[in-house]
Amino acid sequence: MRYAETGYNLEIDLSRGNIERVETDPRLTELHLGGLGTNAKILWDRVPPEVEPFSPDNLLIFSAGLLCGTPAPGANRTIVSTISPQTLYMAFSMMGGFFAPELKYAGYDKVIIRGKSPNLVYLWINNDKVEIRDASHLQGKGAVETAELIRQELQEPNAQVAAIGLAGENRVYMASIEHSRSSASRLGIGAVMGDKGLKAIAVRGTKDINIARPAEVIEFCNEVLKYIPVRDSNPVPGVMPILAGLGSPKEMLIHDEQWHTENFMWGNARTRRKDFWTKDVEEKWKETQESVRTRLISCYNCPMKCGAIISVPGISTYMMKCFSKLTYTMAAYSDLDFGFRIAQRATEYGVDGFSTPQVMAFALELYEAGILTDQDFPGMPSDTEGRFYWLLDRIVRREGIGDILANGVYWAARQIGKGAEAYDHNTIKKHEQLPLKLSMLNPIYFLMWATGEKINITQIEGNFPQAPFETREEREEFVKDWIHVPHEKFKEYFLNWELRGENAFPYYPTVEATCEIVDWQETMHYIDDALGMCAGLSSFPLKPPYHIHNLPILISAAAGIEIDKAELWKIAKRNRTLIRAINVRRGLRRKDDRPPDNHWKKRFPELEAQLLDAYYELKGFNKEGIPTKESLHELGMDYISEDFEKRGILQNEQSEEESQGN
Amino acid sequence: MSKVKKKVKVIKIDLDKCNGCRACELICSAYHATPKYSSNNPARARIRLIREPLQDVYLPVYAGEYTAAECMGRDKYVIDGKEYDECAFCRASCPSRDAFKEPDSGLPLKCDMCEDEEEPLCVKWCINDALTYEEREEEVEEEAMLEEMETGLKSLIDKYGLENLVDTIARMSQKN
Numbered sequence: 001m002r003y004a005e006t007g008y009n010l011e012i013d014l015s016r017g018n019i020e021r022v023e024t025d026p027r028l029t030e031l032h033l034g035g036l037g038t039n040a041k042i043l044w045d046r047v048p049p050e051v052e053p054f055s056p057d058n059l060l061i062f063s064a065g066l067l068c069g070t071p072a073p074g075a076n077r078t079i080v081s082t083i084s085p086q087t088l089y090m091a092f093s094m095m096g097g098f099f100a101p102e103l104k105y106a107g108y109d110k111v112i113i114r115g116k117s118p119n120l121v122y123l124w125i126n127n128d129k130v131e132i133r134d135a136s137h138l139q140g141k142g143a144v145e146t147a148e149l150i151r152q153e154l155q156e157p158n159a160q161v162a163a164i165g166l167a168g169e170n171r172v173y174m175a176s177i178e179h180s181r182s183s184a185s186r187l188g189i190g191a192v193m194g195d196k197g198l199k200a201i202a203v204r205g206t207k208d209i210n211i212a213r214p215a216e217v218i219e220f221c222n223e224v225l226k227y228i229p230v231r232d233s234n235p236v237p238g239v240m241p242i243l244a245g246l247g248s249p250k251e252m253l254i255h256d257e258q259w260h261t262e263n264f265m266w267g268n269a270r271t272r273r274k275d276f277w278t279k280d281v282e283e284k285w286k287e288t289q290e291s292v293r294t295r296l297i298s299c300y301n302c303p304m305k306c307g308a309i310i311s312v313p314g315i316s317t318y319m320m321k322c323f324s325k326l327t328y329t330m331a332a333y334s335d336l337d338f339g340f341r342i343a344q345r346a347t348e349y350g351v352d353g354f355s356t357p358q359v360m361a362f363a364l365e366l367y368e369a370g371i372l373t374d375q376d377f378p379g380m381p382s383d384t385e386g387r388f389y390w391l392l393d394r395i396v397r398r399e400g401i402g403d404i405l406a407n408g409v410y411w412a413a414r415q416i417g418k419g420a421e422a423y424d425h426n427t428i429k430k431h432e433q434l435p436l437k438l439s440m441l442n443p444i445y446f447l448m449w450a451t452g453e454k455i456n457i458t459q460i461e462g463n464f465p466q467a468p469f470e471t472r473e474e475r476e477e478f479v480k481d482w483i484h485v486p487h488e489k490f491k492e493y494f495l496n497w498e499l500r501g502e503n504a505f506p507y508y509p510t511v512e513a514t515c516e517i518v519d520w521q522e523t524m525h526y527i528d529d530a531l532g533m534c535a536g537l538s539s540f541p542l543k544p545p546y547h548i549h550n551l552p553i554l555i556s557a558a559a560g561i562e563i564d565k566a567e568l569w570k571i572a573k574r575n576r577t578l579i580r581a582i583n584v585r586r587g588l589r590r591k592d593d594r595p596p597d598n599h600w601k602k603r604f605p606e607l608e609a610q611l612l613d614a615y616y617e618l619k620g621f622n623k624e625g626i627p628t629k630e631s632l633h634e635l636g637m638d639y640i641s642e643d644f645e646k647r648g649i650l651q652n653e654q655s656e657e658e659s660q661g662n
Numbered sequence: 663m664s665k666v667k668k669k670v671k672v673i674k675i676d677l678d679k680c681n682g683c684r685a686c687e688l689i690c691s692a693y694h695a696t697p698k699y700s701s702n703n704p705a706r707a708r709i710r711l712i713r714e715p716l717q718d719v720y721l722p723v724y725a726g727e728y729t730a731a732e733c734m735g736r737d738k739y740v741i742d743g744k745e746y747d748e749c750a751f752c753r754a755s756c757p758s759r760d761a762f763k764e765p766d767s768g769l770p771l772k773c774d775m776c777e778d779e780e781e782p783l784c785v786k787w788c789i790n791d792a793l794t795y796e797e798r799e800e801e802v803e804e805e806a807m808l809e810e811m812e813t814g815l816k817s818l819i820d821k822y823g824l825e826n827l828v829d830t831i832a833r834m835s836q837k838n
Binding site (some may be wrong): 069070071098105144148157180181206207208209211214215217218222225229293295296297298299300301302305309311317318319610 | 688
């Protein structure tokens with residue numbers, strides 16, 4: 001018997017209308033756990049670098065994590081993986097909600113989609129009965145609306161639906177996949193779904209997920225549930241409110257937006273407004289938020305309330321989480337009321353709340369600079385809010401200038417030309433980033449921004465405080481119950497870390513310590529993404545209920561795989577290296593591992609080079625950021641170095657030494 | 663019949679506090695698995711959360727008594743402008759619907775308040791306190807309660823008829 005997982009994947013070929021239930025190899029679970037790890041293995045094996053994102057041979061994989069459907073609180077994430085049309089690298093957006101557990105209860109760990117349907121279809125998975133159904137009547141419908149229509153049509157209120165809106169249908173590079181209160185938004189995976197002619201997947205499952213050692217798992221979960229309220233009612237002092245507790249940043253609960261509005265940039269990642277958060281603004285925004293937020297809500301089997309139902313009078317109700325509350329507001333230099341209103345339309349269209357506002361702000365900057373003119377914006381209103389709606393409507397339809405903007409800032413800048421490239425100042429690996437422009441280089445964040453394979457900072461950062469605490473006493477207080485560190489030395493790194501002076505940025509933490517801090521944070525995220533565990537209870541907050549010391553116990557008891565801390569760390573490294581390998585095979589090199597030039601005012605090229613060198617070394621990559629033959633061998637992935645050698649990406653050791661000597 | 667003291671167990675449901683996570687369903691199914699906690703499947707739960715986020719409907723309902731026949735009519739509530747499904751508040755395992763039946767056998771499910779535990783586990787796992795538990799004592803007339811197996815058999819008799827059931831059991835016991 002298989003534990004925690006079902007042991008079956010669903011293989012769907014949309015070109016031929018073929019559906020197969022395929023048993024998976026339990027050995028792969030031992031090597032990669034599941035979720036992101038096994039997704040990456042499938043993409044490595046089956047999607048060679050010659051395959052374009054919009055080729056029928058590209059795969060779109062919806063995967064539950066290994067622990068989804070078990071009693072582990074917060075294990076509910078769906079990991080969607082494919083090749084991104086925007087970055088041309090592997091994309092692995094994730095979403096919470098209820099989809100992954102339902103898929104497990106239907107009897108599958110993954111749905112693997114290949115081919116392209118000639119007509120718009122949706123997939124209906126009802127336990128063993130799986131159908132490809134016509135979706136022509138859903139064409140152009142909103143993502144939230146589509147989910148409702150499908151549930152009604154199937155007369156199955158308990159079905160969980162993941163759907164694309166108009167943006168996905170039109171292959172917009174920032175198209176998301178929307179589900180319940182969540183979405184898999186980043187890197188254009190909704191565009192790949194649309195390209196495959198797949199409007200939605202609906203799933204209903206009524207089967208069992210088995211547990212290897214039930215009593216141990218329940219005892220573990222009871223402890224987690226006891227810890228959560230204690231931790232949450234003791235916010236970490238000295239940390240901004242949204243990051244002081246558990247869960248993903250509590251944007252739906254908290255009104256105080258001083259930190260975001262005064263530290264993040266407005267417009268096209270352009271203007272910092274240091275005195276923005278006045279009493280007037282605070283009162284007005286608080287009133288706005290309370291008047292539209294009808295309830296705080298959760299994902300499956302999680303007590304945190306990171307999402308909300310938003311009902312703005314006069315427009316349809318929708319669900320929101322986290323930071324999209326401010327992205328439109330700040331890109332348009334507008335207010336929170338506008339943010340809540342436009343986010344409703346954007347959710348129905350199915351677009352990424354990070355990238356989309358930036359693309360629109362970028363377009364308006366080009367207009368102000370005269371690079372784009374009135375001819376490019378026929379009939380555009382004169383007010384900024386009106387312009388944002390106008391642009392959004394055109395982007396998701398790929399109409400006029402919208403057709404170019406739909407490819408994101410990087411590609412649009414190059415298509416427009418005439419100096420537009422200079423306005424692409426906030427992308428990494430062709431993907432729009434959080435609008436942050438800071439002063440002093442932060443070595444930890446430098447490495448995370450530069451090397452993160454997710455190309456999204458919030459999915460890499462986490463367990464180590466983002467900034468030093470003011471006094472030694474505060475730091476000593478903090479480390480007292482900091483049992484989460486993988487090694488005692490992390491406490492020292494933190495205790496000695498100062499806001500100013502020698503032990504401050506950019507030379508402290510030291511290069512070595514910086515690499516270890518990044519490695520720890522990244523490792524926790526890779527574990528979560530294989531387990532389907534929400535980062536909000538694990539890799540994202542300070543002092544979470546799940547950590548490197550207790551996760552091996554949970555995994556062993558739930559899945560019946562005997563692993564310890566060292567083995568779990570190794571699995572995470574294997575998964576991280578595998579994804580790097582997929583991207584290396586698609587051309588990723590050291591030159592691509594860099595944050596935007598203006599991310600910090602004060603840059604230190606020599607230090608940055610040292611940081612990259614040391615990080616690569618720790619990760620088992622060579623100076624070009626390519627996993628070495630030795631490290632691949634250690635991780636049991638000789639098949640990758642063989643492929644690299646065949647393709648000339650890695651030469652044999654002798655010639656490598658020669659080339660370094662030259 | 664004589665009077666006896668009876669413990670009345672009450673789960674108090676505060677709809678305003680429900681965050682819609684369905685942990686109640688999950689832990690219920692795990693607790694009632696054999697062996698205990700060995701499997702998870704909310705479809706087997708004796709509580710179900712009727713959840714329509716866009717209408718702000720969050721309604722945990724517990725499985726009550728099995729009934730052989732459906733009511734002569736149905737009810738449909740609208741409260742504060744929110745429309746609930748037909749018979750949404752009813753706890754019966756009833757031929758009119760799939761709710762509160764084992765997904766594979768169709769046998770009825772009934773909440774047993776997790777008899778061996780200090781409090782029902784749905785309450786324990788609802789740390790947002792949408793579900794809370796109270797106990798009190800009442801004097802009631804003694805009455806013979808159907809045991810779990812009898813409830814199951816009764817539903818099978820209602821479904822297939824006594825004669826068919828007896829025949830089937832006889833045939834199965836011969837095979838064994």
